[in-house]
Amino acid sequence: MPATTRSKSNLQQTHLEDFEDKPQKEKANTSKSRRPNASKTKDATTGTSSKRKQPEDEEKPQKASRPTKKQKETHKEASVKPEEDDEDNKPVIINRAPVLQLWAACVAQKLYPKLSWNTHLSIGSAVSALCAISKGRAIGTIDQPTDDPGKKAEKEKKKQSAGKGADDEVDVMSFKLLLKDGSAIVSGKPQKANEAALIKKYGEAEYERTKKAMEEAIDAFEAKAKKGELNRTAFHMYEEFRPSVQHGQGGWGKKGELRLEKIMELAEKR
Template sequence: MPPNRTRRGAAPPSSSRKRKATDDATEEKKEARPQKARKRSTSSTNMNQTEISTESADKLEKPILINRSPVLELWGACVASFLHPDMSWNACINIGSSIATLTAIAKGRSIGKIAEPDPDKQAERKKKGKGDEGLPIIRVMGFPMTMKGDAVVFKGKERTAREANLVRKFGEENLGKVKTTMGKALESWRGDEGELDKSAFHMYERFRPQVPKGQQGWGRKGELHLSKIEGAVRKS
């Protein structure tokens, strides 16, 4: 009989330990649940912040609707001013305008919008051009520009442009924004002007307004984004 009492007496402590272990495990689970919930909440917040921060900047800004020619004209002027700070802004605009015209002519001929040059007229211009020998020639974006004062000698004639034309096409406020964006981004190339000159036209091709290819896009307007200018020009 004593052995039986001993076994019955030993049972309660075992049962108590099991209940205690179960209660402890339950408490641990309860304590763990809020932590998991907090982790999920923090993770969700981080994901939302990442989505906002990585959202394309050009979707958050209001694009400027404009065709390509004035954009290239302004870009050429800004590049000329950066590469040749001793030149007047009027001279830089004349250079930008000439670059835009040369590019438009080449594009127009490639898609059949502009006729090929007359050989006789070309020969005549070359004869007239002999009188321009000795004038300074500078290169901007790979284009050689013969300068006569602030004017560019273009096809044997002095070519001048006015900033007022850019104001009319951009709008005064937008012109200021684009010019400032280009100028600030160009500053990142200080000390590496030679490489900038080689890359400047390719930069333009990256940020220029997107229009349909070929004749469908001739003279059409597209969206110009300041963020694309910044991304294409600023040196990494």
């Protein structure tokens, strides 16, 4: 979907402030056979009786010993090891903000393919920033908006000024954002794309692996989705696959496990 150019006077922006023992010994068989001539046989020439010996090559069957705890653990490790060694199944250890930024950028890329990747990254940065502000205020790590009339008026003036200078408007994951010179605007300021900084947070190999997984999941989703469904559900999908961290202030900025296979699972469920 191409980015739409709107009338500069009507542009509005969404704001969020408003996982070996030995076998056991056999018990001696104490019961005697009651069959006639079973235990003793009579010699035809001497008339003497002799005990019948059991052939040496016949061995009594042994009971199968149960595997020890150590053997069970060894077997368990052996069965899990191939999956753990598979690079594609390794979780990415990272905090939530870079995950949301990259996910929003990939969604924007699908919705607005004519925009540059730098603009997509700027949109992702804007979505991540707005969510961080909202979350920070909710848990008390960021101050609530000022009640001072003068400061509120000044802030509103900056927003209006940014809106007048904007040349495009996009709607990504239900966030309406103004674009100016290829950058998304948040609180009157452009969100510059900085892919190098984002790659550093992931690590180069993990960044490429995560980006590929997100793009493939979005393609799979779009292949069977109704028009506009990606935009409506992309944020809810993020909430389901994002890294798990402690609730409240204890989880603020903390790292967790991002399971890439879960992104595709969610995309295929929709």
